[in-house]
Amino acid sequence: MSSSATDFLSRLTDVPVANRLAAAIDLMAQAFPERTAIVEQAGSAQRRGISYGVLAANVKAVEQQLVDQRPRGVVARQREIDALVATVAACGRQQVPLAVVADDARDLVGALHDWAVLGDGLQLSVGTTGIGSQAGPRREDAFDSASAQVVVATSGTSGPPKLVEHSWDSLLAAARLSEQWRGLGWLMVYDATRWAGTQVWLQALLTAGTLVVPASRAPDCVARAIVEEDVSILPATPTLLRRLLTSAESGLLSKMKLARITLGGEAADAQLLAKTHAAFPGVKVTHVYATTELGEVFRVVDGRAGFPAEWLGKTLPGGVRLTTRRDGELLVQLSRDTAEVATGDLVERRDDRCEFTGRRSDxxxxxxxxxxxxxxxxxxxxxxxxxxxxxxxxxxxxxxxxxxxxxxxxxxxxxxxxxxxxxxxxxxxxxxxxxxxxxxxxxxxxxxxxxxxxxxxxxxxxxx
Amino acid sequence: MNESLLPVVRKAILTVLHDTGRSAQAVESGHLLSTDIGLDSLDLAQTIVLLERELACDPFRSAGSSPTLRMRTVGDLVTLYEAALSAATLPPALDH
Structure with missing residues (x-):
């Protein structure tokens, strides 16, 4: 890449956090307008590429509507990921509160009934959203929308989904802007509206990368998308990776040029890690421990299951403190002045490791x-x-x-x-x-x- | 209708014995589930799930029915399912 792009990431770190996504898209659109930002329906005949130039224009169009109408907040209600990205980027730069709400959490938006809605057409609709009319009486424990910057719904793996309030700082906290992350191909198998999904597409688009969204989660389709679109970073849950390894055509697996696999959402076991290293020699495997409520807590990069037992009871670099309850439930304190949070995840000490044995609710x-x-x-x-x-x-x-x-x-x-x-x-x-x-x-x-x-x-x- | 479900119940019990590594044995109406056949509560729970799949009926969960928990013999189990199945075919108004 040219020298103007080399300092791209350092220029980005000077931009206020809320503006950063829009700024990254703009910088790319100016330098390389034709570069593909997002591939939708990858691995199928319906493959569609969206360039940084088009994405930047969409961001501008949304911003114009926000400036004209000044909604109290925006509920992003989109299936197309490029429309979602444009909405998030525009709301950030225009400092309009934003809710990113997955399909199964739509019942919760009653608490946001006075916010405007943006759909795939990127036409802001205020007032007659259909949300307000279904909202019913405001519950006492209703979400406090007045102070929110970014609202995300939890996945509901261990209970009904709930809205969680974030700031732009916490949404972008885990994004890595160093040079080694620039211009890579990222596979997107997560729901773009959920925490894990937002982290993947934000990371890809903040670092001049290409986001590759497979047409389906069928192992062969995912495998084709990885091979055809030159994906080098694979963020996935252990379940999805296991499916890919056991069910995708072996010819496709051997053609993959993966540099890194980032596992999250569930614990990875030693068996899966061994299979992964056998299938992709030399690949770096990172295991991210994060929750929608806490964001990223820690990552394990040694390719082994669980995390080092010596981490327990110590303050890790970054200020996180991990302890366990008597029954083995992992407790997390993000920093000295935050409360300890029970994670619902059970761990067990095996030699020098703490391994995950499951969720308390499982x-x-x-x-x-x-x-x-x-x-x-x-x-x-x-x-x-x-x-x-x-x-x-x-x-x-x-x-x-x-x-x-x-x-x-x-x-x-x-x-x-x-x-x-x-x-x-x-x-x-x-x-x-x-x-x-x-x-x-x-x-x-x-x-x-x-x-x-x-x-x-x-x-x-x-x-x- | 008497004992018509015996072969179904017998098959479920034999599956449980097989799955748990025990050898097949005679399963007759008068046999005691615990001492004669050797079923523990886990075996019984499995039997009931297998019977639910076979008969699409679980007398322990059917609304309105409170099975008398008399389940000492294979015959008790047969009777329980026969009663549950015939109750399920009654028109709703007579369900009580």
Whole structure:
């Protein structure tokens, strides 16, 4: 890249945080208007590229409407990621409060009924939004919209989604603006309206990169998008990465030129990390621990599962302090003057590591005894012929819950194995390695596992 | 209708025995679930889930029904499901 672009990132760090996304898009649009900012429907015949020049023009168009109409706030209600990006950039630079709300959290926007709405057409509609008319009486615990800068909804992995208030500072806190991040291809498998998703597209577009959004999450489509669009950074949940490794065409896997995989949203186990290093020799694997409420807390870069046990009880660089409750729940204090937050994540010390054993809310209780589904899944995934597994609790009148599992078979199956022989092997392995109440009582074969919009495995299913 | 569900219940119990690494055995109406067949509460819970899949009915959860928890023998289990299935086919007005 030319020298004018070399100092691009250092120029950006001088820009006020709220203006930074719009400024980054403008700088790129001036220097390289034709450079692709976003690829939508990647890996399919409907592939569509959006240049930095077009993106910058869209930002300007939204800003003009904000200047003309001065809404109290804007609810971004978009499916097209380029429209969402333009909205976020414009609201930042015009200092208009913004709510980025995923589909399943739309019920919550009643609290924002006097805000304007921007859809895919980028036409601001104030007043007759349809939100206000459905809002009903304002609840006492309704969200306080008056002071908000940025509002994001949580993924609802462990409860109903809720609105969380952020500042531009916290939204952009994790973005890395150093030179090594400039001009890379980023895969976007997350929902762009959720915390994890915002972090990926902000990072890509703040650093002159290209954001690649696959047409679907089907492993082959994701794999094609990575290969065809020259993706080098893959942010994903362990569930999505596991699916890619076990189900995508192996010819495509070997053509990938990934430099870095950033895992988040769920804990990654040692098995998956080993498989990843085998499939992509030399790739850097980073594991980000973040929540919608806290933002990024820490990242682990040594490629091993969990985090170093010596981190517990110490103040880490950056001021974060990690401790555990007696039952193993991880507690986080972001800095000396903030309150300690219970994360709901359970950790267990194994030698020099603290490994994640699951979410407190994922625990299955069978006849009063606790079962950690992650542990059972790890054992099932270790059985020859099993590509992936999901373990969940099935309600039972007799024992409260019963452990059940869905299994994805390897394709092709190992020589001489049949689904029935693999089922028997899985049950035997579980019986040997686990307590009777932890052994799955129902094993079903499925084509692929249910993955929710956050790219995670939902744990509690309604009955069949 | 008497004992018509015995083969279904027997099949579920044999699946449980098989899945837990035990050998098949005779399953007859008069057999005690615990001492004769050796089912513990986990086995019983699994049996009930298997029967729900087979019969699309769970007498422990059906609205309005409060099964008398008399479940000592295989025959008790058969009776329970037969009662639940016939209740499910009654018109709603007579459901109580």
């Amino acid at each position: 625990v299955i209780v069978v006849g009063g005894a606790k079962v950690y589904p992650r542990r059972v899944e790890e054992i099932l995934r270790g059985v020859s012929g099993i590509a992936d597994a999901r373990v969940y609790g099935l309600p039972s009148a007799i024992t409260g819950e019963l452990v059940a599992a869905q299994i994805v078979l390897a394709d092709p199956l190992p020589a001489e194995a049949t689904p029935e022989s693999i089922r028997a092997a899985a049950l035997t392995t579980c019986r040997t390695a686990l307590e009777p109440h932890s052994t799955p009582r129902l094993l079903d074969f499925v084509k692929h596992l249910m993955v929710n919009t956050s790219g995670k495995i939902p744990r509690h299913s309604s009955r069949l």
